[in-house]
Amino acid sequence: MRQAFPMNLVIAPQSDDARLTRVALAARLREILLSGQLTARDPLPSTRVLARAVGVSRTTVVAAYEELAGEGYVDMVPGSGTYVAEALSGTTAPRFERAANAPDPPHPASARVPPVPSGIDMMPGSPSAHFDRNPDWARAWKSATAGTLPAVPPPAAGTPELREEIAQHLRATRGVRCTAENIVVTSGTNDGIALLVHALRPRSGKYSIATEDPGYPSARSVIAVLGADPTPIPVSDGGIDVAHLRACDDPIAAALVTPSHQYPLGGRLPVAARLELLAWARERQAFILEDDYDSEFRYGAPPLPSIASLDEHHRVALLGSYSKTLTPWLRCGYLFVNNAALLERIITVRAALGPSVSGAVQTALAHFHASGGLRRHLMRVGRVYAHRRALVLNAAHQFQAKYRLSALEGGLHATITWRSGPSAETIVAELAHRAIYAAPLHRYSHHPDAREQEGIVFGYGAPSDTQLQRGIDAIAEVLRAH
Secondary structure (H helix, E strand, O other): OOOOOOOOOOOOOOOOOOOOOHHHHHHHHHHHHHHOOOOOOOEOOOHHHHHHHHOOOHHHHHHHHHHHHHHOOEEEEOOOEEEEOHHHOOOOOHHHHOOOOOOOOOOOHHHOOOOOOOOEEOOOOOOOOOHHHOHHHHHHHHHHHOOOOOOOOOOOOOOHHHHHHHHHHHHHHHOOOOOHHHEEEEOOHHHHHHHHHHHHOOOOOOOEEEEEEOOOHHHHHHHHHOOOEEEEEEEEOOEEOHHHHHHOOOOEEEEEEOOOOOOOOOOOOOHHHHHHHHHHHHHHOOEEEEEOOOOOOEOOOOOOOOHHHHOOOOOEEEEEEOOOOOOHHHOOEEEEEOOHHHHHHHHHHHHHHOOOOOHHHHHHHHHHHHOOHHHHHHHHHHHHHHHHHHHHHHOHHHOOOOOEEEOOOEOOEEEEEEOOOOOHHHHHHHHHHOOEEOEEHHHHOOOOOOOOOEEEEEEOOOOOHHHHHHHHHHHHHHHHOO
């Protein structure tokens, strides 16, 4: 049973007669939590009690609690209450009240411990870790697992219900003209790439798939393991260099691109370059494998049309995943393919390998879509990620002029690059000794040893606000030391 915790917070009165807004109430609660009034795992007042105490609606309190939960200050436990998050243990307000240009206090030698699992995970690609507490998902999962489970595996292409929901989502959000028949359910981006590599394999001879340089190391590994050659194409002007791609003499069957938010450098492929890429695919009878990476999370800039929405000759396969929008634990994604011959080959491969996503997960995701849960979740976490991105931008003044902060147009990661100075390995190692984990930029290059610039890549989706602030401060301190 939910506990009606007493009003145990000391909230300063308003300076005027105006009612507290959600934003103002959330700000007051942050100050209280950072001041040490409560400690980790302590309960907060129930929404009803707090609403009555401060003279606002219960809806305002619920919204404020949800905002704090998204930022990592509190944990909301359905049916139990709201509690101070574990991450706030030992965190106090003075940490955030020091002057912006004041150096961090020196770390004693004993603090430089080897990396431990309980450190701050700033590795790129991880979303917020609170999806399991989403009430819409809880209802969708309960509905999916109620009753008698089918005695046969899911269809090779995926359940009709989920395929229809995905098609509706792509039509509404990416302008793609598609139906459920164009959708194949996968276990994620790499599984989708694997299906495409299998389906594109010629009857004989070598073949290549162009990949961005720098780009996804795991995608290159999948391509190589399955017998194709990943051909590096440099990144220019926000995406793959189409002129360089045209000049390549290799027998390229497809080009794998991240046009919405190039990974890891950031930037967006301009519309003119997207049209030029489509012309290349049509002329070479090749395919474009569009990884619509981070398209759900844009900050200010309007979304550009997906390449798939511009395709009039059926040369584009669109890859999508729930790993960053929801959680990688689900292991679910999808392919949109409107080329009949390619789609037939993909489904043949999937049928031979067997379904890769459980029917229960597919049914739950279909319910989650249909109930509006996905839309509400994206709106909620979009606000959280925008706030964390603002924390990163606000910390930019800590970096010396030679360090360039970029890749913040969308998504959940940022890069810091420099032309001269310490090696990325040195910076990453020093951060790891503080139990803060980021990735060196050269890890994403086809030829890591031949690099023109150094850099690190870090994510800001998974850490809480307090963890992110500590991580950014540590990065700035380590860079200043060089």
